[in-house]
Amino acid sequence: MATLIKNGIIVSTADEFKGDILIENGKITTIGINLENHTDDIVNASGMYVLPGGIDQHTHFSFTYKNAKVRGFETSNAAAIGGTTTVIDFVNQKPGKGIVESVKEYDKNEVSNVAMVDYSFHGIVFEATNEIFEEIPTLPKEGIPTLKLFMAYKGFPYHCDDEAVFRALKASKDSGVTIMVHAENADVIDVLQKECLKKGLTDPYYHAVSRPPLVEVEATQRAINLARLADAPLYVVHVSAKEAMEAIRDANISGSSIYGETCTHYLILDTDNLAKPNFEGAKYVCSPALRSIEHRESLWKGVKKGWLNAISSDHCGFDWKVQKNMGKDDFTSIPNGAPGLQNRLGILWTFGVETGKISRQKLVDLFSTAPAKINGIDYVKGHIGIGYDADIVIYNPNTKNIISVENSLQGVDYSPYEGMTQIGNVEKVFLRGELIVDAGKYIGKVGDGKFVKGKPFGLCYEDIK
Numbered sequence: 236m237a238t239l240i241k242n243g244i245i246v247s248t249a250d251e252f253k254g255d256i257l258i259e260n261g262k263i264t265t266i267g268i269n270l271e272n273h274t275d276d277i278v279n280a281s282g283m284y285v286l287p288g289g290i291d292q293h294t295h296f297s298f299t300y301k302n303a304k305v306r307g308f309e310t311s312n313a314a315a316i317g318g319t320t321t322v323i324d325f326v327n328q329k330p331g332k333g334i335v336e337s338v339k340e341y342d343k344n345e346v347s348n349v350a351m352v353d354y355s356f357h358g359i360v361f362e363a364t365n366e367i368f369e370e371i372p373t374l375p376k377e378g379i380p381t382l383k384l385f386m387a388y389k390g391f392p393y394h395c396d397d398e399a400v401f402r403a404l405k406a407s408k409d410s411g412v413t414i415m416v417h418a419e420n421a422d423v424i425d426v427l428q429k430e431c432l433k434k435g436l437t438d439p440y441y442h443a444v445s446r447p448p449l450v451e452v453e454a455t456q457r458a459i460n461l462a463r464l465a466d467a468p469l470y471v472v473h474v475s476a477k478e479a480m481e482a483i484r485d486a487n488i489s490g491s492s493i494y495g496e497t498c499t500h501y502l503i504l505d506t507d508n509l510a511k512p513n514f515e516g517a518k519y520v521c522s523p524a525l526r527s528i529e530h531r532e533s534l535w536k537g538v539k540k541g542w543l544n545a546i547s548s549d550h551c552g553f554d555w556k557v558q559k560n561m562g563k564d565d566f567t568s569i570p571n572g573a574p575g576l577q578n579r580l581g582i583l584w585t586f587g588v589e590t591g592k593i594s595r596q597k598l599v600d601l602f603s604t605a606p607a608k609i610n611g612i613d614y615v616k617g618h619i620g621i622g623y624d625a626d627i628v629i630y631n632p633n634t635k636n637i638i639s640v641e642n643s644l645q646g647v648d649y650s651p652y653e654g655m656t657q658i659g660n661v662e663k664v665f666l667r668g669e670l671i672v673d674a675g676k677y678i679g680k681v682g683d684g685k686f687v688k689g690k691p692f693g694l695c696y697e698d699i700k
């Protein structure tokens with residue numbers, strides 16, 4: 236089966252040109268200008284941009300917060316219509332089980348039968364036992380070269396202390412595992428949360444008051460120092476504070492292998508969203524908290540300059556009406572996290588490319604190429620090149636659309652971006668050569684997403700290898 240995509244503007248991290256792409260048996264086999272029509276399956280991409288399928292390296296299809304559980308992989312068609320063809324999902328360690336066993340069980344029971352895009356996994360440490368540290372060097376042979384620890388969330392089963400972070404870092408480096416941290420000072424947050432509640436300050440807005448930028452900055456600096464002490468690379472997820480980003484940048488410039496990402500919502504939302512009346516602010520409760528506009532603008536500068544390497548959604552599908560409502564009288568009980576998997580490309584295009592904040596080349600890097608490298612899947616994903624999987628997005632830049640929960644496949648009862656105008660839209664998406672989105676509609680098959688093995692020694696090891 237062959238498909239020829241003709242006359243689109245093909246964008247890579249380096250350049251763009253008007254050309255054709257021949258897809259055969261799920262792979263890109265030829266790229267050129269005026270390729271001969273060897274097939275009847277011809278897609279006219281004239282006037283459109285042709286991008287590598289997005290890689291969202293930070294999704295939570297199984298996260299739990301107190302008694303609430305997010306929507307799962309049965310909503311992964313939302314990724315497809317948003318131009319994301321691979322998700323890298325964080326997998327909870329199950330009680331009494333190892334990381335690999337937890338991932339395999341999750342894949343078998345909750346992912347492989349329903350995934351509608353390709354997927355890979357990061358482990359999450361819940362029980363920081365000797366067995367887990369011994370297991371870390373074995374993760375790469377299972378195709379799981381990344382592991383996350385939560386420095387935040389005191390009192391939750393997934394909270395990890397400094398000893399756990401340090402031991403994980405020490406255990407990771409020889410085998411090329413990348414340790415990822417959620418960097419916030421859990422103890423300080425706990426004190427500030429209790430102070431707010433004692434004063435009767437229970438609204439969603441106090442989520443941000445109890446998690447000021449400095450709790451993120453302090454934990455980021457601490458994690459960087461732990462990585463230096465362990466002589467290991469470190470990846471900091473969902474960076475939202477300017478000074479946390481600067482700490483990562485400065486550590487990297489001074490020779491440490493410290494990297495980080497930010498997320499879509501930190502680039503276009505801010506603390507005013509949390510202050511919305513009638514409990515609407517709960518829709519924006521995520522951690523780290525949304526910041527002021529000053530932080531937001533510095534993050535745009537940081538992604539443009541390469542101080543942060545990727546933009547993820549941190550997709551976390553909790554409903555507002557029931558699940559977020561658990562925190563109606565106590566913001567600390569509002570499940571943390573917001574949906575956004577479907578909107579990453581539209582938002583980056585609209586608020587990044589169209590405003591001149593980032594180039595199309597930079598967008599491709601942040602959206603697809605860099606996450607592929609960070610997670611060791613760049614041998615098949617993240618680039619339109621010969622021999623790569625034919626994961627391709629055709630983006631029409633000439634439309635205007637209102638983002639709304641009405642058009643969402645995320646399975647959640649709200650969108651944090653409700654009412655925003657998006658410029659352009661995802662017209663078609665190919666997953667390994669199969670057309671899975673046509674005219675913006677998902678037309679793929681449930682369960683067609685495949686596991687992609689991650690290789691160790693990803694981007695964070697580039698100066699060490």
Ligand code: URP
Nearest residue numbers: 417521522549551571572
């Ligand atoms: O608030 C967030 N980000 N929820 C998802 C879990 C996490 O902390 O990454």
Ligand code: ZN
Nearest residue numbers: 417472473522
């Ligand atoms: Zn986190």
Ligand code: ZN
Nearest residue numbers: 293295473549
């Ligand atoms: Zn997250």
